Amino acid sequence: MATHGQGVLGALIRTQSNTSLHRPPSVVWNRATPDDEEHGPRRLSQDGDIEDFRRSDERRLSAMLNGPQMRSQRLIGNSNPRYRWERYWKTKDELRAMKKPIRQYYERTNSLIQQYVYIDRLLDSSLPHDLLNEYTNTTSSGMGMVEVPPTICEEGDAAIHANGNSPAKKLKRTPRELYRLSNEQTPLLDGDSDAENGGPKADIPAVEDDMVESGDRIVRIAIYVNLAANAVLLAGKIVVILLTSSLSVLASLVDAALDFLSTAIVWTTTRMIERQDQYQYPVGRRRLEPVGVLVFSVVMVTAFVQVALECLNRLNSDDHQLVELGIPALVIMLGTVFVKALCWLWCRLVKNSSVQALAQDAMTDIVFNVFSIIFPLIGFYMKLWWLDALGGLLLSLYVIFNWAGTSASHIRNLTGAAATADERNVLLYLTMRFAKTIKQIQGLQAYHSGDKLNVEVDIVLDENMSLRDSHDLGESLQYVLESVPIVDRAFVHQDYAGWNLPTHMEQQGS
Template identity: 35%
Template sequence: MVETTLPVNDGDDASDECLLLLESNSGDRSWMLNFDGFQFSEYKEKPPRGLHDCLGVLGPEDNVAEYYQQQVEMLEGFTEMDALTERGFVPGMSKEEKEKLAKSETFAIRISNVANMILFAAKVYASVKSGSLAIVASTLDSLLDLLSGFILWFTAFSMQTPSPYQYPIGKKRMQPLGILVFASVMATLGLQIILESVRSLVSNDSEFNLTKEQEQWVVGIMLSVTMVKLCLAIYCRSFKNEIVKAYAQDHFFDVITNMIGLIAVILANYISDWMDPVGAIILALYTIRTWSLTVLENVNSLVGKSATPEFLQKLTYLCWNHHKAVRHIDTVRAYTFGSHYFVEVDIVLPADMPLQEAHDIGESLQEKLELLPEIERAFVHLDYEYSHKPEHAQTHL
């Protein structure tokens, strides 16, 4: 049985034992799996299908191209595992590059918070000028941006301040928890906007009569806010950090809501008053849908969802090529535990192998697995046979 889920690790240096094992395995490689004789297929990209792609319909050519693309990605993954086996580390950024990236991420968070404060003040002024329910709803959203920004900042700060006695395995679960709180607050705001808009429609107390000067102020402020938010969304989207990406999603969401609010104000001013609360309802429904999807995504990362089969294949390949003494691979399991994966591996070694040698093989495999950026922690169990039931099997009546 092979199951998997991904964790992420900081990439500490391998131990001396691991390096010695790498040297001992560098001679005879006939026992190792390798795919050197395989050629990459010419089907590297799915050909454009025009209308079929727009309708989500896959033709025979698409299925063939998708199959070959999966094979190419699988071989690339095995090549990455070979590099880890041969070099003892995963090629990537240097320590200086990581520090530079961390500073850039911190700058992105800070500039987002400062921008949220300035833009909130501008939208308060636009709300006072217009009296629009949609603009007021967008302003309340900006107020929540400040609250959400504080939540995400506190989450990032907590993750950077380790407490090995109170949190022995780190605080990386703080990341999805912070995003969950963020998303829940945004969805709650959407429900409040719907209730207020329905009340306004039923009571028919929404009246619009903006002067030319008021209209120019409102349009100018909302367009300026939208452009700033769009630039911030593009900038934050360039990072891989989940918290910075949450800011990017929030900035892009503000672009949508600002445009909806502005269009609702203009239509209500020139056509009919009821279009303002209707625009607010559309805005709120978009809010609830967007952040509900975010909640579901982060819940999955906290409940231990399994890794993809492709990732499990890579881990199995790495475990088999780790040492020629490995007789069988009983279990490879990877599951989410926050934003990264925990990995559990059961390997079978000869029954008469000395404890010291078996321990070195298992420990070096654990360190090798934890070098993968997707893995936070790895657990390697050593056994001498594979006919028993799976370890930690769940028994539910």
């Protein structure tokens, strides 16, 4: 009997092992094909063919490792929660037990926590991965050459169809679509068990107010209805002012005339914003809206200064005649309050920022018209001749101070004022949480360009990261930043080192 390892089987194994290890590389036997049955096995290749096989395996492995799912996991990573926000949340009962200054501080903290929780939900969903993976359908995979169309057109459809390929279905990259995608695997706002138990609820201000786009039919109907209502009410108040000499009613008439003007301005700016001209207005005409509000606020302040001067003249005059509102005038004024109440109830249901502004204006008009009725009525029945003029003066001063603040705010925004600390913190937290491959945030600038913000972010990536990965990552971050309702445009600058020269020329001397 042969000892262990010295038998026929052991010798056969050793022989086959030596043959496989020392077989000349120039001989490789291929699997037989039906055409080779008559001629026997086919001797395939030399050293070059082995190298081709090795490169083919490497390409297949690279394609697998750089596939959409693996690539997004490599660049963005999995869920990366940083904080347990519920530990810092204060319930309503806890807030009520605090003194006012401390309560205001924790109310601000609660608002920030709600926004941070919303960003956590957003970035832990499939949305960032979907944005990054979308580039897979539009770029070369590294295994072939980029196809350049024979003719490059500026129009999107012509460029897409130039090479005969049908366009791939893409995500609609608008704030409403990015924040409220119907095919999200991880719901953003569902399942708020913490909120049901008194914990923080995911919330971003102005998200609900922008659920309806400005070009939608319901927005145009709301503007048309308010325009028609203001025209009718203006005609009615003209009749009232002809029936009575009340200065409170005069202030209400001026307010109605300017309401009609404001609705006309909103309608005009909305129509002009919808007409896009990429040559004369490359980034659109969104700044027309704050400019229109600024012009209207100046007209509003000027008009009510004249009303206030008329009220002062009445108070200083020797005319002490009581002002009486007759039944027709009273009916018209009460009808004005009723119509404005209907407009407010309907407009508040349309989740659009412009329509919500109309709803707020309608609510202000309700209060304004109620006091326009109360002052002359009380003055007539209590025999106080000066109460009507005083009421008109108080209403005028209220409008002047209110719209003066509005105009100052729009001037500040149009001149490039910085974002608030809370707004900057939210944008900084979003950038920090976006991807694990972001090594450092060099800087974040957020400043107004009209009502919304321009955001400039400088991030540091690995210097060995490919151009394709750094481009797709930076542009995905840009779209997520622009999906925040307070942001108009975002600019992401990728760097490979923690130091950098000034980003813009004018910063050289600063």
